[in-house]
Amino acid sequence: MKFNIGKPEFIKVLQRIQGIVEKRNTMPILANVLMESSNGRLNIMATDLEVFIKDSSPADVSEDGSVTVNARKLFEIVKELPSDKVDVSTSKEDRVTVKAGKARFSIMGLPSKDFPVFPAIDDSRLEPVDSDNLKEMIDKTSFAVSTDETRYNINGFLLEKEETKIRMVATDGHRLAFIEKQDLKSAVQKEGVLLPRKGVMEMRKLLDEKEGEFLLGVTEKSAVMKKDATVISVRLLEGEFPDYKKVIPKDNDKMAVAEKAVLLASLKRVSILSSDKIKGVKFSFLKSRLVLSSSSPDIGDAIEELDLDYSEEDIEIAFNARYFIDMLEALDEEKVRINLKDPLSPGILRPEGSDDYTYIIMPMRL
Structure with missing residues (x-):
């Protein structure tokens, strides 16, 4: 294998795959990138066996190989490297030589024949997708995905179709976020699929690229996103996602409306003196005002009052401040609607004037 490629182009394709390269040494070859040079292009691929990414860039190929x-x-x-042009070549022993300017590097490689095969892609199953809508759906749910690896069925997102709507749901058992869109075209199955967090976040990175058409498809075993020469294939999670509809409260009739920016800033301040372990903050809903308070026996206490559109009976409830802040930071709207029932029941948060995005947060005992 022998090729010459521009440094910016080489960096771009190599940077693309850094997020999924396997850090653990279970299979040494998973720490590698597969490079193939042929027909005037450099093709690269990387995988952790859950997420596969491949990309391609023009190159001056003088010898095919991998x-x-x-x-x-x-x-x-x-x-x-000190130069804008990079020369790459290989020896029979799979040693890779990289040269630019007066710099030369020699790196031990592994045979390409031992690298996992990229899953077959059926282009007929891919449909155009609105990148802004999909990006919003990921951003407003990703923080609620569980990081507990023993609960693999909630280590990702539920993506499902219901009539003309596409819905994305995430939960960690303490909170739940879901968002639905009317106009998001996609080949999503009606019964829903489970997408692993790592794969979805790699797709999210790709969505930041503005130009070009994004294609998305879901099969029985994988989800695929394609943009130009970049293809991401994600193996679906097995297991059954919790019946999230059962945990959405139906009778939270005490409603408050707050200025998002004011509430967010106040909550960040008050939570500084909450317990580092549980991050609990007490919310006291009073007529036209909200009192936030926190305390930590070894540090001190904090209290702050802010205006609130609330006219129901007084209610005092505690929430994990970090969970509350995560949702507020994801909101684009200026006001947030809070629906409560009692101190022991989950709270419902939504942007004022919309029911497309819902966030459920469990209360705490302080």
């Missing part, structure tokens, strides 16, 4: 080499080391080398 090899795998440590993805992180290669990326670090290319970033620091």
Whole structure:
């Protein structure tokens, strides 16, 4: 294998795959990137066996070939090269030589034949998707995904179709976020699929690229996103997502409306003196005002009052401040609607004037 490629183009394709390169040494080759040069292009691929990413860039190819080499080391080398042009070649022993200017690096590689095969993609199953809508759905639910690896069925997102709507749901058992969109075209199955967090967040990175058409498709075993030469294939999670509809309270009739920015800033201040372990803050809903308070026996206490549109009976309830802040930071709207029932029941948060986005948060005992 022998090719010459522009440094910016090389960096771009190598950076694309850094997020999924396997850090653990269960299979050494998963720490590598597969490089193939042919027909005037450099094709690369990386995987952790759950997420597969491939990309391509024009290159001056003088000798076809393929090899795998440590993805992180290669990326670090290319970033620091002194020239805008990079020469890459391989030896029979799968040693990769990288040259630019007066710099030369030689890296041990592994045979390309041992690298996992990229899953077959059926382009007929891919449909155009509104990138802004999908990006919003991910941003407003990703913080609620569980990081507890023993609960694998909630280590990702539920994506389902209901009539003309597409819905994305995430939960960690303490909170739940779901959002639905009317006009998001996608080949999503009606009964829903479970998408792993890591794969979805790689798709989210791709969605930041403005130009080009985004295609999305879901099969029985995987979800695929494609944009130009970039393809991301994500293996679906197995298991059954909790019946989230059962945990959405039906009779939270005490409604308050707050200025999002004011509530967010106040909550951040008061939570500074909450317990580091549980981050609990007490919410006292009174006529036309909300009192936030926190205390930690070894540190001190804090209290702050803010205006609130509320005319129901007084209610005092405690929430995890971090969970509350996460939702407020995801909101684009200026006001947030809070629906409560009693101190022991979950609270419902929604942007004022819309029911497309719902956030459920469990109360705490302080």
